[in-house]
Amino acid sequence: MDTPVRQNPDSVETNGSHNNTTSQNHVSEIADATMISLVNGSESPEDTERIHWESGRRLWRTVEKTNANTITVVGHECVKSVVPLDLLRYLYLPRHPHDRYFDTETRTLSYIRSRSFLPVKSLPPGQRKRILVTGGAGFVGSHLVDRLMLMGQEVIVIDNYFTGRKSNIAHWIGHPNFELIRHDVVDPFLIEVDQIYHLACPASPPHYQHNPIKTVKTSVMGTINMLGLAKRVKARFLLASTSEIYGDPEVHPQTETYWGNVNPIGPRACYDEGKRVAETLTYAYRHQDHVNVRVARIFNTYGPRMNENDGRVVSNFIMQALRGEELTIYGDGSQTRSFQYIHDLVDALILLMNNDCDEPVNLGNPDEYTIRSLAELVRDEVNPDCKITTLKATIDDPKRRKPDISRAEDKLGWKPTWPVRQGIQETVQYFRRQMEAGLI
Ligand SMILES: O=c1ccn([C@@H]2O[C@H](COP(=O)(O)OP(=O)(O)O[C@H]3OC[C@@H](O)[C@H](O)[C@H]3O)[C@@H](O)[C@H]2O)c(=O)[nH]1
Numbered sequence: 001m002d003t004p005v006r007q008n009p010d011s012v013e014t015n016g017s018h019n020n021t022t023s024q025n026h027v028s029e030i031a032d033a034t035m036i037s038l039v040n041g042s043e044s045p046e047d048t049e050r051i052h053w054e055s056g057r058r059l060w061r062t063v064e065k066t067n068a069n070t071i072t073v074v075g076h077e078c079v080k081s082v083v084p085l086d087l088l089r090y091l092y093l094p095r096h097p098h099d100r101y102f103d104t105e106t107r108t109l110s111y112i113r114s115r116s117f118l119p120v121k122s123l124p125p126g127q128r129k130r131i132l133v134t135g136g137a138g139f140v141g142s143h144l145v146d147r148l149m150l151m152g153q154e155v156i157v158i159d160n161y162f163t164g165r166k167s168n169i170a171h172w173i174g175h176p177n178f179e180l181i182r183h184d185v186v187d188p189f190l191i192e193v194d195q196i197y198h199l200a201c202p203a204s205p206p207h208y209q210h211n212p213i214k215t216v217k218t219s220v221m222g223t224i225n226m227l228g229l230a231k232r233v234k235a236r237f238l239l240a241s242t243s244e245i246y247g248d249p250e251v252h253p254q255t256e257t258y259w260g261n262v263n264p265i266g267p268r269a270c271y272d273e274g275k276r277v278a279e280t281l282t283y284a285y286r287h288q289d290h291v292n293v294r295v296a297r298i299f300n301t302y303g304p305r306m307n308e309n310d311g312r313v314v315s316n317f318i319m320q321a322l323r324g325e326e327l328t329i330y331g332d333g334s335q336t337r338s339f340q341y342i343h344d345l346v347d348a349l350i351l352l353m354n355n356d357c358d359e360p361v362n363l364g365n366p367d368e369y370t371i372r373s374l375a376e377l378v379r380d381e382v383n384p385d386c387k388i389t390t391l392k393a394t395i396d397d398p399k400r401r402k403p404d405i406s407r408a409e410d411k412l413g414w415k416p417t418w419p420v421r422q423g424i425q426e427t428v429q430y431f432r433r434q435m436e437a438g439l440i
Pocket residue numbers: 203204205241242243244298299300301311312313314316317328329330331335337371394397398
């Protein structure tokens with residue numbers, strides 16, 4: 001049951017568990033089309049994918065990969081969340097930022113109004129849902145929004161931009177299926193919707209510890225407000241909970257039946273206990289008021305659109321390596337985490353929302369790494385000359401963390417498909433391009 005922790009990053013294979021190969025033979029030639037090249041993983045010409053994009057119409061083709069393990073689509077047919085990866089990458093990994101131009105001489109940014117939107121599925125009215133995503137401008141929220149939009153759903157985002165950014169979802173502003181509202185979930189909010197993905201809350205330890213009272217308020221009052229809304233409009237409610245509810249776990253790997261080991265007065269308590277209460281509230285509304293609820297316990301997740309100054313380990317290491325700085329390990333680096341790529345999480349969130357399972361479900365990648373081995377992996381990928389240094393350990397830092405995902409496998413038919421190295425490569429590409437574009 002307990003598989004070995006990765007010590008040597010070279011042992012990370014791009015093993016072929018990913019299904020996702022697809023062939024698109026739909027080729028169109030448009031003389032004046034703007035061409036966007038999207039490159040998957042290696043930048044060899046055979047691996048190039050191209051989108052032809054013209055006046056609101058996307059006419060596209062992908063070149064079949066020579067490597068059968070390459071991921072070219074994400075999502076699950078049973079919930080109609082399947083989307084070609086190149087479309088998503090167009091949104092978070094454009095060769096050139098499509099809505100802005102940075103003048104390096106004057107250091108000014110010119111924003112260009114988008115000419116057109118990526119095509120979204122046209123769903124019959126009976127199938128199209130109105131979906132509220134709280135925290136939809138954040139890292140996880142914005143990827144979820146992209147997927148829901150491409151699936152043809154009607155999406156309403158509320159965000160107070162404490163850690164979220166308008167630029168994460170700017171590409172949908174003005175779309176008839178999309179609405180963006182600046183709102184803090186601590187205050188009540190009324191709207192007619194069918195589903196609520198409740199993600200709003202700072203998730204990185206430095207961010208949630210910055211104002212612990214506000215973090216508790218966000219978790220508790222925000223969740224009460226959204227559950228109250230779900231009750232009133234009879235919407236299905238999904239809570240983004242966290243592996244942090246297990247605290248510094250004494251059970252390894254962590255199953256959903258484990259009650260956790262949380263210091264209630266430590267610096268992490270505002271988040272850990274806040275989310276524990278959020279879960280308590282969710283099941284209280286289920287039992288007392290028959291609200292239809294789902295609870296996702298999200299383990300460490302990384303990917304493009306993390307804030308460069310987020311403070312979490314993956315973005316810290318990548319930014320340090322890109323800047324040629326020392327990679328900072330807190331403590332001796334023997335603590336472990338299991339890292340899941342963002343697309344795997346979005347797949348699972350949509351599956352869970354549309355599944356009958358109303359028990360908490362762990363969502364994470366069980367591939368466990370020591371923090372030191374992660375530092376070595378990032379260093380080797382980005383800049384082998386970088387040094388790795390150790391700093392003081394943080395208080396109450398969990399020593400080991402790894403999800404038992406049997407319930408997700410069993411109930412949702414889901415398991416992660418992105419190997420860590422591959423996700424890291426794509427995240428590095430993202431941050432590199434953000435730097436090149438002068439955005440960070
Ligand atoms: O620069 C750094 C940053 C972090 N770390 C260490 O790396 C490990 C992971 O730290 P992170 O801040 O990325 O994430 P944590 O696991 O502590 O918390 C996370 O848990 C799960 C999610 O719900 C949240 O995103 C977040 O709270 C910790 O041991 C931390 O001390 C470093 O060694 N160096």
